[in-house]
Amino acid sequence: MPAGAVDPPRRTPAAATPRGCIAIASGDGVTRRLKTSETVARDVVHDIIARGLQPGDGLPSEAVMLEQYGVSRESLREGLRLLEVQGLLSIRRGPGGGPVVGTVDPSNLGRISTLYFHLAGATYSELFEAWVLTECVLADRAARNPDRNARAAAMAPYLDGDGAHEEHEELEKFVREHGGFHIAIASLARNRVLELTMQTMGQIVAHHVAVTDDPRVMRDLIADDHLRLARAILAGHANQARGLMEEHIHGIVGYSRERFGARMDDFIEWR
């Protein structure tokens, strides 16, 4: 091709099926002034931490909080609602009700992420690619955790391969236990930023790739993968753990790809 020539525009799958998405760009999100409701939400979170409250603990009554934060009822309720949407609070209705401290759940972070992913035009294919990478990093870090007792405690439930082969195990239980293994690995990563953010990919996959048929075929494979991964992490073999995790997630992705078909190129839904 002569110098200065321009490559002809390539026809990407996205161009073949035109659809709108919004370019990823930084705005004034970090520097803009907070609304009153956001300031209240921040103050409530500050108080939860300062008072050492735990999931299930109640917050003061609305009357007390109105006095304490010096804002309108509307702003207080909007602020609490902001936290409720994130799953960080739940509001019990009725007599004796009120706001209750919730959990720090990566699936809620995953859920809000899907709003961004959807608008930016991110596809399920990209989600799976990111999921492989994040799980490999977590497995590597888990195996490098210097606390052998912590590794042994986290991996203990998964070192008994026989338990996972039960024929009539409920599907829901199976899916939950599969997720539990990956949560246990993330907990060994010794970095809460990575533990929270990197788990969001797997949480979104679990939530979006509906298990409509029984992945019985996958069960033995998964149980076997988990057993080998648990052993590698317990032994502190980081490279082996990373390699096994890559294989493991690729296996699940391959299976999901078949069932997802053309939807792999769909935008990730916000849900």
Ligand SMILES: [Zn+2]
């Ligand atoms: Zn797994």
